[in-house]
Amino acid sequence: MLDLMKPLTDEDGSDYANKISVAVDQFLALEEKIQPIPPVHAYDECINRLMKGTGRTLNLKAAQALMTRGARNLGDDQWAFNRDLRLMGPSILRLSNEQCYVILSKMTSPTMAIKASNGPWFSSKQSCEEVLEIYRKNCTAFHYVEVDGDHFVHLNEPEKIAEQINQFLTDSKLND
Numbered sequence: 001m002l003d004l005m006k007p008l009t010d011e012d013g014s015d016y017a018n019k020i021s022v023a024v025d026q027f028l029a030l031e032e033k034i035q036p037i038p039p040v041h042a043y044d045e046c047i048n049r050l051m052k053g054t055g056r057t058l059n060l061k062a063a064q065a066l067m068t069r070g071a072r073n074l075g076d077d078q079w080a081f082n083r084d085l086r087l088m089g090p091s092i093l094r095l096s097n098e099q100c101y102v103i104l105s106k107m108t109s110p111t112m113a114i115k116a117s118n119g120p121w122f123s124s125k126q127s128c129e130e131v132l133e134i135y136r137k138n139c140t141a142f143h144y145v146e147v148d149g150d151h152f153v154h155l156n157e158p159e160k161i162a163e164q165i166n167q168f169l170t171d172s173k174l175n176d
Contacts, residue, residue: 062155
């Protein structure tokens with residue numbers, strides 16, 4: 001996991017019906033944007049769109065890496081993104097923090113969480129701390145690492161986390 005320590009939840013539980021209504025409306029609006037033939041762009045324009053879409057936090061090399069799985073070459077420098085716009089909207093499913101904690105407390109698999117210093121907090125810090133404690137208590141192996149960087153540290157500067165990931169993957173608890 002990178003920056004997102006748990007599934008997104010409805011932390012305060014307020015106005016549940018309205019939040020679902022907004023999510024459905026946004027889903028339907030995105031569905032209307034889906035075209036039978038996706039927009040086509042030159043490779044450099046796709047790279048620019050990727051970088052711009054991340055607030056320019058994604059560097060050129062990382063954007064090029066994402067293009068290998070995130071777009072397809074149609075020939076003659078014509079590229080189309082491989083994405084489903086419907087995934088851009090908010091989820092209709094809204095778990096409370098308590099429901100999320102119950103589900104996560106059943107998780108026992110080896111887990112690694114990485115928090116980038118300049119990455120977003122998708123939940124309150126208190127909620128994240130509670131979830132990290134659940135992982136520490138229940139997972140057969142749990143590694144938590146804080147690194148200097150942003151949400152794309154794994155793409156922009158993989159050397160900052162490669163050693164920790166390799167250590168996690170070779171941990172004796174993973175190989176039992």
